[in-house]
Amino acid sequence: xxKIQMTTPLVEMDGDEMTRILWRMIKEELLLPYIDLKTExxxxxxxxxxxxxxxxxxxxxxxxxxxxxxxxxATITPNGARMKEYQLKEMWKSPNGTVRAILDGTVFxxxxxxxGIVPYVKNWEKPITIAxxxxxxxxxxxxxxxxxxxxAELVFTAPDGxxxxxxIHEFDGxxxxxxIHNTEKSIESFARACFSYAVDTxxxxxxxxxxxISKKYDHTFKDIFQELYDREYREKFEELGIEYFYTLIDDAxxxxxxxxxxxxWACKNYDGDVMSDMVATAYGDLSMMTSVLVSPSGVYEYExxxxxxxxxxxxxxxxxxxxxxxxxxxxxxxxxLNKRGELDKNSELCAFAKRLERACIKTVEDGKMTKSxxxxxxxxxxxxxxSLDFIKAIRETFDALEG
Ligand code: NAP
Ligand code: MG
Numbered sequence: 566x567x568k569i570q571m572t573t574p575l576v577e578m579d580g581d582e583m584t585r586i587l588w589r590m591i592k593e594e595l596l597l598p599y600i601d602l603k604t605e606x607x608x609x610x611x612x613x614x615x616x617x618x619x620x621x622x623x624x625x626x627x628x629x630x631x632x633x634x635x636x637x638x639a640t641i642t643p644n645g646a647r648m649k650e651y652q653l654k655e656m657w658k659s660p661n662g663t664v665r666a667i668l669d670g671t672v673f674x675x676x677x678x679x680x681g682i683v684p685y686v687k688n689w690e691k692p693i694t695i696a697x698x699x700x701x702x703x704x705x706x707x708x709x710x711x712x713x714x715x716x717a718e719l720v721f722t723a724p725d726g727x728x729x730x731x732x733i734h735e736f737d738g739x740x741x742x743x744x745i746h747n748t749e750k751s752i753e754s755f756a757r758a759c760f761s762y763a764v765d766t767x768x769x770x771x772x773x774x775x776x777x778i779s780k781k782y783d784h785t786f787k788d789i790f791q792e793l794y795d796r797e798y799r800e801k802f803e804e805l806g807i808e809y810f811y812t813l814i815d816d817a818x819x820x821x822x823x824x825x826x827x828x829x830w831a832c833k834n835y836d837g838d839v840m841s842d843m844v845a846t847a848y849g850d851l852s853m854m855t856s857v858l859v860s861p862s863g864v865y866e867y868e869x870x871x872x873x874x875x876x877x878x879x880x881x882x883x884x885x886x887x888x889x890x891x892x893x894x895x896x897x898x899x900x901x902l903n904k905r906g907e908l909d910k911n912s913e914l915c916a917f918a919k920r921l922e923r924a925c926i927k928t929v930e931d932g933k934m935t936k937s938x939x940x941x942x943x944x945x946x947x948x949x950x951x952s953l954d955f956i957k958a959i960r961e962t963f964d965a966l967e968g
Pocket of ligand 1: 638641642661851852868870874876888889890
Protein backbone atom coordinates (compact mmCIF):
# COMPACT_ATOMS: atom_id res chain seq x y z
CA UNK A 566 0.00 0.00 0.00
CA UNK A 567 1.31 3.47 -0.89
CA LYS A 568 2.15 5.63 2.08
CA ILE A 569 0.03 8.68 2.85
CA GLN A 570 1.73 11.85 1.68
CA MET A 571 1.99 15.07 3.66
CA THR A 572 2.44 18.57 2.25
CA THR A 573 3.27 20.64 5.34
CA PRO A 574 5.54 19.38 8.11
CA LEU A 575 4.37 18.92 11.68
CA VAL A 576 6.55 20.50 14.32
CA GLU A 577 7.80 17.51 16.31
CA MET A 578 8.98 18.21 19.88
CA ASP A 579 10.69 15.17 21.33
CA GLY A 580 10.89 14.79 25.09
CA ASP A 581 12.17 12.81 28.04
CA GLU A 582 12.29 9.49 29.87
CA MET A 583 9.61 6.83 29.33
CA THR A 584 7.56 9.00 27.01
CA ARG A 585 10.64 9.47 24.82
CA ILE A 586 10.89 5.66 24.57
CA LEU A 587 7.19 5.42 23.69
CA TRP A 588 7.62 8.24 21.15
CA ARG A 589 10.03 6.15 19.07
CA MET A 590 7.90 3.03 19.34
CA ILE A 591 4.81 4.94 18.20
CA LYS A 592 6.64 6.37 15.22
CA GLU A 593 8.17 3.09 14.19
CA GLU A 594 5.13 0.87 14.69
CA LEU A 595 2.16 3.12 14.04
CA LEU A 596 3.20 6.06 11.87
CA LEU A 597 6.21 5.45 9.62
CA PRO A 598 4.81 2.23 8.05
CA TYR A 599 1.72 4.15 6.88
CA ILE A 600 2.68 7.79 6.40
CA ASP A 601 5.47 9.48 4.52
CA LEU A 602 5.91 11.43 7.73
CA LYS A 603 7.07 15.01 7.33
CA THR A 604 8.18 16.66 10.53
CA GLU A 605 10.45 19.47 11.56
CA UNK A 606 12.22 17.85 14.49
CA UNK A 607 13.19 19.61 17.72
CA UNK A 608 14.79 17.67 20.52
CA UNK A 609 13.34 19.05 23.76
CA UNK A 610 14.95 16.27 25.79
CA UNK A 611 16.56 17.84 28.85
CA UNK A 612 20.11 17.13 27.69
CA UNK A 613 19.61 19.04 24.49
CA UNK A 614 17.75 21.88 26.21
CA UNK A 615 20.77 22.19 28.47
CA UNK A 616 23.23 21.98 25.57
CA UNK A 617 21.38 24.70 23.65
CA UNK A 618 20.72 26.93 26.68
CA UNK A 619 17.05 26.15 26.10
CA UNK A 620 17.16 27.84 22.69
CA UNK A 621 15.69 24.67 21.15
CA UNK A 622 12.45 25.21 23.09
CA UNK A 623 12.12 28.77 21.84
CA UNK A 624 12.92 27.64 18.29
CA UNK A 625 10.31 24.89 18.41
CA UNK A 626 7.65 27.36 19.56
CA UNK A 627 8.57 29.77 16.77
CA UNK A 628 8.39 26.93 14.26
CA UNK A 629 4.91 26.16 15.60
CA UNK A 630 3.84 29.74 14.93
CA UNK A 631 5.19 29.34 11.40
CA UNK A 632 3.74 25.94 10.50
CA UNK A 633 0.59 26.02 12.65
CA UNK A 634 0.58 22.52 14.18
CA UNK A 635 2.94 20.81 16.65
CA UNK A 636 3.03 17.52 18.53
CA UNK A 637 4.94 17.41 21.80
CA UNK A 638 6.30 14.58 23.94
CA ALA A 639 6.23 15.00 27.73
CA THR A 640 9.32 16.76 29.08
CA ILE A 641 11.04 17.09 32.42
CA THR A 642 10.53 20.36 34.25
CA PRO A 643 13.82 20.67 36.12
CA ASN A 644 13.95 20.88 39.91
CA GLY A 645 16.82 20.53 42.38
CA ALA A 646 17.10 16.77 41.89
CA ARG A 647 17.17 17.12 38.10
CA MET A 648 19.91 19.77 38.34
CA LYS A 649 22.19 17.11 39.82
CA GLU A 650 20.92 14.20 37.74
CA TYR A 651 21.54 16.00 34.42
CA GLN A 652 24.29 18.35 35.65
CA LEU A 653 22.36 21.33 34.34
CA LYS A 654 23.91 24.73 33.76
CA GLU A 655 20.70 26.34 34.97
CA MET A 656 17.31 25.31 36.29
CA TRP A 657 15.64 25.70 32.89
CA LYS A 658 12.03 26.77 32.93
CA SER A 659 9.16 24.43 32.13
CA PRO A 660 9.12 23.92 28.33
CA ASN A 661 5.34 24.03 28.42
CA GLY A 662 5.48 27.42 30.11
CA THR A 663 7.97 28.72 27.54
CA VAL A 664 5.95 27.44 24.58
CA ARG A 665 2.72 28.72 26.08
CA ALA A 666 4.18 32.19 26.60
CA ILE A 667 5.35 32.39 22.97
CA LEU A 668 2.09 31.03 21.56
CA ASP A 669 -0.02 33.01 24.06
CA GLY A 670 -2.11 29.88 24.24
CA THR A 671 -4.84 28.29 26.30
CA VAL A 672 -4.68 24.62 27.30
CA PHE A 673 -7.69 22.39 26.63
CA UNK A 674 -7.70 19.01 28.33
CA UNK A 675 -10.13 16.24 27.49
CA UNK A 676 -10.43 12.58 28.52
CA UNK A 677 -10.39 9.68 26.05
CA UNK A 678 -13.43 7.53 26.75
CA UNK A 679 -13.46 3.76 26.33
CA UNK A 680 -16.09 1.20 27.29
CA GLY A 681 -15.00 -0.70 30.38
CA ILE A 682 -13.50 2.33 32.05
CA VAL A 683 -16.53 3.83 33.68
CA PRO A 684 -16.39 7.41 34.98
CA TYR A 685 -17.05 7.78 38.69
CA VAL A 686 -19.83 10.13 37.66
CA LYS A 687 -22.18 7.65 36.01
CA ASN A 688 -24.03 10.11 33.78
CA TRP A 689 -20.85 11.40 32.08
CA GLU A 690 -21.17 9.86 28.63
CA LYS A 691 -19.16 12.35 26.63
CA PRO A 692 -15.87 14.05 27.39
CA ILE A 693 -15.76 17.27 29.37
CA THR A 694 -13.02 19.53 28.09
CA ILE A 695 -11.49 21.92 30.60
CA ALA A 696 -9.98 25.18 29.36
CA UNK A 697 -7.72 26.74 31.93
CA UNK A 698 -6.61 30.35 31.77
CA UNK A 699 -2.88 30.03 32.27
CA UNK A 700 -1.88 33.54 33.29
CA UNK A 701 -1.88 35.52 36.51
CA UNK A 702 -4.11 35.36 39.58
CA UNK A 703 -2.63 33.38 42.48
CA UNK A 704 0.13 31.93 40.22
CA UNK A 705 1.80 35.34 39.93
CA UNK A 706 0.95 36.70 43.35
CA UNK A 707 2.71 38.85 45.92
CA UNK A 708 2.28 37.86 49.54
CA UNK A 709 3.03 39.34 52.92
CA UNK A 710 2.96 37.62 56.27
CA UNK A 711 1.59 40.41 58.44
CA UNK A 712 3.58 40.52 61.69
CA UNK A 713 1.09 42.47 63.81
CA UNK A 714 -1.29 45.42 63.95
CA UNK A 715 -1.32 47.83 60.98
CA UNK A 716 -3.23 49.03 57.96
CA ALA A 717 -3.11 47.19 54.63
CA GLU A 718 -3.82 49.16 51.47
CA LEU A 719 -4.11 48.44 47.77
CA VAL A 720 -2.39 51.20 45.79
CA PHE A 721 -2.17 51.74 42.03
CA THR A 722 0.12 54.49 40.70
CA ALA A 723 -0.28 55.72 37.12
CA PRO A 724 2.76 56.99 35.15
CA ASP A 725 1.72 60.59 35.91
CA GLY A 726 1.73 59.85 39.62
CA UNK A 727 -2.01 59.80 40.24
CA UNK A 728 -3.08 57.08 42.59
CA UNK A 729 -6.02 54.85 43.34
CA UNK A 730 -6.04 53.67 46.94
CA UNK A 731 -8.28 51.22 48.79
CA UNK A 732 -8.06 49.94 52.33
CA ILE A 733 -7.83 46.16 52.43
CA HIS A 734 -7.92 45.67 56.19
CA GLU A 735 -7.01 47.31 59.50
CA PHE A 736 -5.12 44.52 61.28
CA ASP A 737 -5.25 44.39 65.06
CA GLY A 738 -2.93 41.39 65.14
CA UNK A 739 -0.85 39.13 62.86
CA UNK A 740 -2.33 37.90 59.59
CA UNK A 741 -1.67 37.40 55.89
CA UNK A 742 -1.99 39.42 52.69
CA UNK A 743 -2.02 38.57 49.01
CA UNK A 744 -1.93 40.73 45.88
CA ILE A 745 -2.98 39.28 42.52
CA HIS A 746 -3.53 40.70 39.05
CA ASN A 747 -4.57 39.95 35.52
CA THR A 748 -4.57 41.91 32.26
CA GLU A 749 -7.43 42.60 29.85
CA LYS A 750 -5.17 41.48 27.01
CA SER A 751 -4.56 38.06 28.54
CA ILE A 752 -8.21 37.57 29.45
CA GLU A 753 -9.29 38.46 25.93
CA SER A 754 -6.76 36.03 24.42
CA PHE A 755 -8.13 33.34 26.71
CA ALA A 756 -11.70 34.14 25.70
CA ARG A 757 -10.77 34.13 22.02
CA ALA A 758 -9.05 30.75 22.30
CA CYS A 759 -12.14 29.32 24.05
CA PHE A 760 -14.61 30.62 21.48
CA SER A 761 -12.43 29.46 18.56
CA TYR A 762 -11.98 26.02 20.06
CA ALA A 763 -15.72 25.69 20.69
CA VAL A 764 -16.39 26.56 17.04
CA ASP A 765 -13.60 24.24 15.89
CA THR A 766 -14.88 21.26 17.88
CA UNK A 767 -18.59 22.23 17.69
CA UNK A 768 -19.15 22.06 21.40
CA UNK A 769 -21.00 24.32 23.84
CA UNK A 770 -18.85 26.62 25.94
CA UNK A 771 -19.47 27.26 29.63
CA UNK A 772 -17.60 29.92 31.55
CA UNK A 773 -17.74 30.38 35.29
CA UNK A 774 -16.21 32.70 37.89
CA UNK A 775 -17.29 34.13 41.23
CA UNK A 776 -18.47 37.53 39.99
CA UNK A 777 -21.14 37.94 42.69
CA ILE A 778 -18.40 38.19 45.31
CA SER A 779 -15.61 39.62 43.17
CA LYS A 780 -17.53 42.48 41.59
CA LYS A 781 -14.58 44.03 39.77
CA TYR A 782 -11.97 41.28 39.32
CA ASP A 783 -14.09 38.31 38.31
CA HIS A 784 -16.76 40.53 36.82
CA THR A 785 -14.19 41.84 34.32
CA PHE A 786 -13.60 38.28 33.11
CA LYS A 787 -17.34 37.83 32.63
CA ASP A 788 -17.68 41.13 30.75
CA ILE A 789 -14.74 40.50 28.44
CA PHE A 790 -16.11 37.09 27.49
CA GLN A 791 -19.59 38.49 26.86
CA GLU A 792 -18.40 41.47 24.81
CA LEU A 793 -16.16 39.33 22.62
CA TYR A 794 -18.95 36.80 22.14
CA ASP A 795 -21.47 39.44 21.08
CA ARG A 796 -18.97 41.21 18.84
CA GLU A 797 -17.37 38.29 17.03
CA TYR A 798 -18.77 34.86 17.79
CA ARG A 799 -22.53 34.96 18.42
CA GLU A 800 -23.47 34.51 14.76
CA LYS A 801 -21.07 31.63 14.24
CA PHE A 802 -22.34 29.87 17.37
CA GLU A 803 -25.96 30.27 16.29
CA GLU A 804 -25.13 28.98 12.83
CA LEU A 805 -23.54 25.84 14.32
CA GLY A 806 -26.29 25.39 16.90
CA ILE A 807 -23.87 25.59 19.81
CA GLU A 808 -24.26 27.69 22.92
CA TYR A 809 -22.16 29.99 25.06
CA PHE A 810 -23.25 30.77 28.58
CA TYR A 811 -21.83 32.23 31.73
CA THR A 812 -22.74 30.93 35.15
CA LEU A 813 -21.46 31.23 38.71
CA ILE A 814 -18.74 28.69 39.54
CA ASP A 815 -20.90 27.06 42.24
CA ASP A 816 -23.72 26.59 39.78
CA ALA A 817 -21.28 25.31 37.14
CA UNK A 818 -19.93 22.65 39.50
CA UNK A 819 -23.43 21.41 40.27
CA UNK A 820 -24.41 21.37 36.60
CA UNK A 821 -21.19 19.67 35.49
CA UNK A 822 -21.83 16.79 37.87
CA UNK A 823 -25.42 16.37 36.66
CA UNK A 824 -24.50 16.73 32.97
CA UNK A 825 -23.78 14.04 30.41
CA UNK A 826 -20.61 15.86 29.27
CA UNK A 827 -19.79 16.92 25.75
CA UNK A 828 -18.91 20.59 26.34
CA UNK A 829 -16.01 22.90 27.12
CA TRP A 830 -15.76 24.36 30.60
CA ALA A 831 -13.61 27.49 30.69
CA CYS A 832 -12.11 28.27 34.08
CA LYS A 833 -9.91 30.89 35.64
CA ASN A 834 -6.36 29.79 36.43
CA TYR A 835 -6.90 28.33 39.90
CA ASP A 836 -10.34 26.86 39.17
CA GLY A 837 -8.93 25.20 36.04
CA ASP A 838 -5.98 23.75 37.93
CA VAL A 839 -8.20 22.17 40.57
CA MET A 840 -11.14 21.21 38.37
CA SER A 841 -8.99 19.55 35.71
CA ASP A 842 -7.57 17.17 38.32
CA MET A 843 -11.06 16.46 39.58
CA VAL A 844 -12.40 15.82 36.09
CA ALA A 845 -9.39 13.68 35.05
CA THR A 846 -9.67 11.51 38.15
CA ALA A 847 -13.42 11.14 37.80
CA TYR A 848 -13.05 9.96 34.19
CA GLY A 849 -10.49 7.29 35.05
CA ASP A 850 -6.89 8.42 35.05
CA LEU A 851 -4.33 10.88 33.82
CA SER A 852 -2.90 8.50 31.24
CA MET A 853 -6.17 8.83 29.30
CA MET A 854 -6.16 12.63 29.11
CA THR A 855 -5.17 14.60 26.04
CA SER A 856 -4.12 18.17 26.04
CA VAL A 857 -3.99 20.77 23.30
CA LEU A 858 -2.60 24.28 23.47
CA VAL A 859 -4.54 26.65 21.22
CA SER A 860 -3.27 30.14 20.46
CA PRO A 861 -5.64 33.02 19.79
CA SER A 862 -4.24 33.12 16.24
CA GLY A 863 -5.30 29.51 15.66
CA VAL A 864 -2.04 27.61 16.17
CA TYR A 865 -2.24 24.15 17.78
CA GLU A 866 0.15 22.11 19.91
CA TYR A 867 -0.95 18.62 20.93
CA GLU A 868 0.38 16.53 23.81
CA UNK A 869 -0.51 14.01 26.48
CA UNK A 870 -1.61 15.47 29.83
CA UNK A 871 0.67 13.16 31.83
CA UNK A 872 4.37 13.56 32.48
CA UNK A 873 7.44 11.54 31.52
CA UNK A 874 6.46 8.56 33.75
CA UNK A 875 9.85 8.60 35.47
CA UNK A 876 9.37 5.50 37.63
CA UNK A 877 8.70 3.34 34.58
CA UNK A 878 11.74 4.80 32.85
CA UNK A 879 14.06 3.71 35.65
CA UNK A 880 12.63 0.21 35.42
CA UNK A 881 13.18 0.31 31.67
CA UNK A 882 16.81 1.40 32.18
CA UNK A 883 17.35 -1.54 34.49
CA UNK A 884 16.14 -3.82 31.72
CA UNK A 885 12.87 -4.58 33.51
CA UNK A 886 9.61 -4.82 31.61
CA UNK A 887 7.30 -1.79 31.65
CA UNK A 888 3.62 -1.53 30.92
CA UNK A 889 3.21 2.16 30.18
CA UNK A 890 0.06 3.43 28.54
CA UNK A 891 0.87 5.16 25.26
CA UNK A 892 -2.70 6.12 24.32
CA UNK A 893 -2.56 9.78 25.32
CA UNK A 894 0.73 10.18 23.42
CA UNK A 895 -0.74 8.44 20.37
CA UNK A 896 -3.73 10.79 20.58
CA UNK A 897 -1.34 13.73 20.63
CA UNK A 898 -0.04 12.47 17.26
CA UNK A 899 -3.50 11.77 15.85
CA UNK A 900 -4.77 15.17 17.02
CA UNK A 901 -1.88 16.88 15.27
CA LEU A 902 -2.09 14.75 12.11
CA ASN A 903 -5.83 15.31 11.88
CA LYS A 904 -5.44 19.08 12.31
CA ARG A 905 -2.65 19.10 9.72
CA GLY A 906 -4.93 17.14 7.41
CA GLU A 907 -7.78 19.63 7.93
CA LEU A 908 -5.56 22.62 7.21
CA ASP A 909 -4.01 21.01 4.13
CA LYS A 910 -7.31 19.48 2.92
CA ASN A 911 -5.61 16.08 3.15
CA SER A 912 -8.58 13.80 3.83
CA GLU A 913 -6.42 10.67 3.76
CA LEU A 914 -4.36 11.98 6.64
CA CYS A 915 -7.51 12.85 8.65
CA ALA A 916 -8.95 9.39 7.97
CA PHE A 917 -5.71 7.76 9.10
CA ALA A 918 -5.75 9.73 12.36
CA LYS A 919 -9.37 8.84 13.11
CA ARG A 920 -8.75 5.17 12.30
CA LEU A 921 -5.73 5.04 14.61
CA GLU A 922 -7.82 6.55 17.41
CA ARG A 923 -10.52 3.93 16.84
CA ALA A 924 -7.83 1.24 16.92
CA CYS A 925 -6.58 2.44 20.33
CA ILE A 926 -10.08 2.43 21.78
CA LYS A 927 -11.02 -0.93 20.26
CA THR A 928 -7.83 -2.58 21.52
CA VAL A 929 -8.70 -1.63 25.10
CA GLU A 930 -12.36 -2.52 24.62
CA ASP A 931 -11.26 -5.92 23.31
CA GLY A 932 -9.53 -6.47 26.66
CA LYS A 933 -5.93 -5.78 25.71
CA MET A 934 -4.43 -3.08 27.87
CA THR A 935 -1.61 -1.85 30.05
CA LYS A 936 -1.36 -2.52 33.77
CA SER A 937 -2.67 0.87 34.92
CA UNK A 938 -5.72 0.53 32.69
CA UNK A 939 -6.45 -2.99 33.92
CA UNK A 940 -6.68 -1.61 37.44
CA UNK A 941 -9.57 0.69 36.56
CA UNK A 942 -11.24 -1.38 33.84
CA UNK A 943 -14.39 -3.42 34.42
CA UNK A 944 -13.09 -5.97 31.89
CA UNK A 945 -13.07 -9.32 33.74
CA UNK A 946 -10.05 -10.98 32.19
CA UNK A 947 -7.87 -8.26 30.75
CA UNK A 948 -4.76 -9.25 28.87
CA UNK A 949 -2.01 -7.10 30.36
CA UNK A 950 0.62 -6.16 27.83
CA UNK A 951 4.03 -4.54 28.10
CA SER A 952 4.66 -1.13 26.56
CA LEU A 953 5.78 -2.39 23.15
CA ASP A 954 3.30 -5.26 22.88
CA PHE A 955 0.44 -2.88 23.63
CA ILE A 956 1.52 -0.68 20.71
CA LYS A 957 1.84 -3.78 18.52
CA ALA A 958 -1.67 -4.86 19.55
CA ILE A 959 -2.95 -1.44 18.48
CA ARG A 960 -1.24 -1.92 15.14
CA GLU A 961 -2.92 -5.30 14.68
CA THR A 962 -6.31 -3.78 15.48
CA PHE A 963 -5.56 -0.91 13.11
CA ASP A 964 -4.69 -3.26 10.25
CA ALA A 965 -7.90 -5.22 10.79
CA LEU A 966 -10.13 -2.12 10.84
CA GLU A 967 -12.00 -0.97 7.75
CA GLY A 968 -10.44 2.27 6.41
P1 NAP B 1 3.76 11.48 35.54
O1 NAP B 1 4.90 11.31 34.64
O2 NAP B 1 2.47 11.85 34.90
O3 NAP B 1 3.57 10.15 36.37
C1 NAP B 1 2.91 10.04 37.60
C2 NAP B 1 2.46 8.60 37.80
O4 NAP B 1 1.24 8.42 37.09
C3 NAP B 1 3.41 7.57 37.23
O5 NAP B 1 4.43 7.27 38.12
C4 NAP B 1 2.48 6.42 36.93
O6 NAP B 1 2.12 5.72 38.12
C5 NAP B 1 1.24 7.15 36.47
N1 NAP B 1 1.23 7.39 35.02
C6 NAP B 1 1.29 8.57 34.36
N2 NAP B 1 1.24 8.41 33.05
C7 NAP B 1 1.16 7.08 32.84
C8 NAP B 1 1.08 6.28 31.65
N3 NAP B 1 1.10 6.82 30.44
N4 NAP B 1 1.01 4.95 31.81
C9 NAP B 1 1.00 4.38 33.03
N5 NAP B 1 1.06 5.09 34.18
C10 NAP B 1 1.14 6.42 34.09
O7 NAP B 1 4.05 12.64 36.61
P2 NAP B 1 5.31 12.88 37.59
O8 NAP B 1 5.90 11.58 38.01
O9 NAP B 1 4.80 13.83 38.58
O10 NAP B 1 6.37 13.64 36.71
C11 NAP B 1 7.46 13.02 36.03
C12 NAP B 1 8.12 14.07 35.17
O11 NAP B 1 7.22 14.52 34.19
C13 NAP B 1 8.57 15.29 35.94
O12 NAP B 1 9.92 15.58 35.63
C14 NAP B 1 7.67 16.40 35.48
O13 NAP B 1 8.33 17.63 35.40
C15 NAP B 1 7.25 15.94 34.11
N6 NAP B 1 5.92 16.39 33.67
C16 NAP B 1 5.81 16.82 32.38
C17 NAP B 1 4.58 17.18 31.86
C18 NAP B 1 4.51 17.61 30.43
O14 NAP B 1 5.52 17.65 29.74
N7 NAP B 1 3.36 17.96 29.96
C19 NAP B 1 3.44 17.09 32.66
C20 NAP B 1 3.56 16.63 33.97
C21 NAP B 1 4.80 16.26 34.46
P3 NAP B 1 2.93 4.42 38.65
O15 NAP B 1 4.35 4.84 38.72
O16 NAP B 1 2.29 4.19 39.97
O17 NAP B 1 2.71 3.33 37.67
MG1 MG C 1 -3.17 20.68 39.41
